[in-house]
Amino acid sequence: METVMEKYKGIHPGIILDRELKKRKLKKGPFALALPEYPQTITAITKGRRALTTEVSLKIDKALGFEEGTMYLLQAYYNIMLEIKKEQSKDRPDLSLLRKTLFWDTDIKKLDWQKQYVSIIKRIFERGNEQEKKVVFDFYGKEKIKQVTGRATVVGNTLPIMQTNKPR
Structure with missing residues (x-):
């Protein structure tokens, strides 16, 4: 069976905190003041706009009766997931912006x-x-596009088109 920590890996700890507060019927403002933290801090964390610090995560763990380091460990897992996504984005563009039919004969991934x-x-x-042309242009850059297409000028929102070698 899956452990609780495995279940929450990669999810921002603020989302888990928000769910836990709702489950316990606790309001964010009074909860924040009981820690003591600014309510804006807890709101930003629960909306995923702010990362947990060690200090705040320990306060939350203690207030909710979690084992020490639980929330901070969730923050670490989330940070790892973000870093993995960042590394993957260097290897290829955002594939969700490209139609799968362009690469019908192969696995795009x-x-x-x-x-x-x-x-x-x-x-x-x-x-x-x-x-799709813009995605590829942004990913490879002007020089590689010029090397392959023969053109690298961008006029307004228009991207270069392939040059054909037609006999004259």
């Missing part, structure tokens, strides 16, 4: 976006819409 950049750029600029 298994593409090596660094080694296969020529074929990826060609496919996007031949079959993609303006948003």
